[in-house]
Amino acid sequence: MESAETRASQRRSPLDLIMNQIRRKRTAADRKPLGRFLSRDRTGGIPEDGETEGTGDRGQRGQSSGVAVETERDVGWGGVCVFLQRSGKKSDPRSLSLAHCDLTATDLLELATLLQFLPQLEEVDVSWNDLIGGSLKALTTHLQHVGGIRKLRLCSCRLDADDVTALGDALDCVPLLEILDLSWNSGIGGGALQGLLGKLPPPLRELHLVACQLTAADAAVLGGMVSSLPRLTVLDVSCNPQLAQDVDAGGFRALASSLCHAASLTTLRLQACGLTPDSLDSLGGSLCCLPALRELDLSSNKGLAGGLNRLTLHLAHLTHLESLDLHLCCLKRPRCWKLFQVLPCLTMLAELDVSSNQHAGGVLHPLVSALPLTQMRRLPLNSCSLNQESFPALGTSYILHILIRSRVFILVLSGAAAVCRRGFLSSLRLLDLSYNGSVGDDGWTALWAAGGLGSLEDLDLSLRPWSRAPCSAWLPALLGALPRLPALTRLALQRWTAGSRDRKQLDHCLRKRGVLLEWDPPSADGAASSFKATNRESPEESRLEE
Secondary structure (H helix, E strand, O other): OOHHHHHHHOOOOOHHHHHHHHHHHHHHHHHHHHHHHHOOOOOOOOOHHHHHHHOOOOOHHHHHHHHHHHHHHHHHHHHHHHHHHHHOOOOOOEEEEOOOOOOHHHHHHHHHHHHHHHOOOOOEEEEOOOOOOOOOOOHHHHHHHOOOOOOOOOOOOOOHHHHHHHHHHHHHHHHOOOEEEOOHHHHOOOOHHHHHHOOOOOOOOEHHHHHOOOHHHHHHHHHHHHHHHOOOEEEEOOOOOOOOOOOHHHHHHHHHHHHOOOOOEEEEEOOOOOOOOHHHHHHHHHHOOOOEEEEEEEOOOHHHHHHHHHHHHOOOOOOOEEEOOOOOOOOHHHHHHHHHHHHHHHOOEEEEEEOOOOOOOHHHHHHHHHHEEEEEEEEEOOOOOOOEEEEEEEOOHHHHHHHOOEEEEEEOOOHHHHHHHOOOOOOOEEEEOOOOOOOOHHHHHHHHOOOOOOOOOEEEEEOOOOOOOOOOOOOOHHHHHHOOOOOOOEEOOOEEEEEEHHHHHHHHHHHHOEEEEEOOOOOOOOOOEEEEEEOOOHHHEEEOOO
């Protein structure tokens, strides 16, 4: 009669017999990697002999269980890596970035099943995947596995009302959420925002709803949300042109009133929200409750031109305001005067944008006089209809206090050489003198002879496109000034012409210092093409661009 062992061996496959022989020759410590390597089962390795025949002790079973858990975690993380690699992204256990990956609803479902293997996840970005709209619930039902998420970005995903509701129902699983960005989802407007009311976690610091087609009714809902977020610092609802309409209906008024409960707010962006004088009146009453506000963006609201005075009365309360954006607001000269009267109260103001307001150029002098010049970093004045009367306001004091502090100097007036000689530009790093072909040879020569540009790193002297002019008359002065420019890394001389001897001398001087030279190459037919050559020892660093 056959023994029990013989019958058991007959029931086993040849592979089982081979593995059994291998296991008998290996120690217990060596078995775990082998089983994990050869097993195709996600829950563990190949079972031990004792486990197969029911003779293993309890300690061995516990050890095998631990190996199975470890194996499952390894396999799960491997799945995450494969998924990200397939999408062209790098693996990071704390950040899941899948923006612009053309994800589908099927991909979203697969991603959701992998969340359990990312317990340390803090940031999720699946923005700009418009094929996942309508299927967000597949992801939100697994958010309980990643309760430590602090940043969630779902921009431009074609989210609809069901998606917003599913997200709202799942937000209690991520109680630490600090940043929520749902911008560029037009389906959120028109009532879908109601799905988030009362669902946002109190720690939320930033809420972005740019271009979501929010209506006046949504503004009222948004006001209720803001009232329950005591730590909110950034509210961006730009590019929602219907948000401030029908003020009499109470929508925007409710939103403006809710700001009284957001004392921590530092950034408020209402660009292109259809603001009217009446809405400015509602907003102005809440500004006194925002002592921490540092950035206020009211740009691209053409309807507020006639009611800016209703807001300026309250701007004085924003003593910490650093940036005020009013570009493209159709500001009239009388309204500009009202604004200028309050500017001295904004002692922290460093950026003021009044560009694309055609009447701003005529009142430039009082504007500059009212600004705290010692700290200004940015003052765009493009499309402001500047005239001859405007330029005296852009005198030396303005250049020194504003442009030099930002390490950028743009030549708009003569007298730059005198400024250099006085040492006012000693900290300058970028000097853009392009498109100034009318300066003349004497002007360029005087500028290089003046010195005082010891910190300069980037120098652009290029002429306008399709322009040509010789530089041989002042190039020796520039060559003589180069030793006094030890920090220079780039010199642009596009569309200037010079003889072969002068070109070689300049090229030799810059090559030794590794300075990037942008200069048009000489051509027999007189035509010029833009050429960027690096005067560094490695020839492969040179490149030609059209």
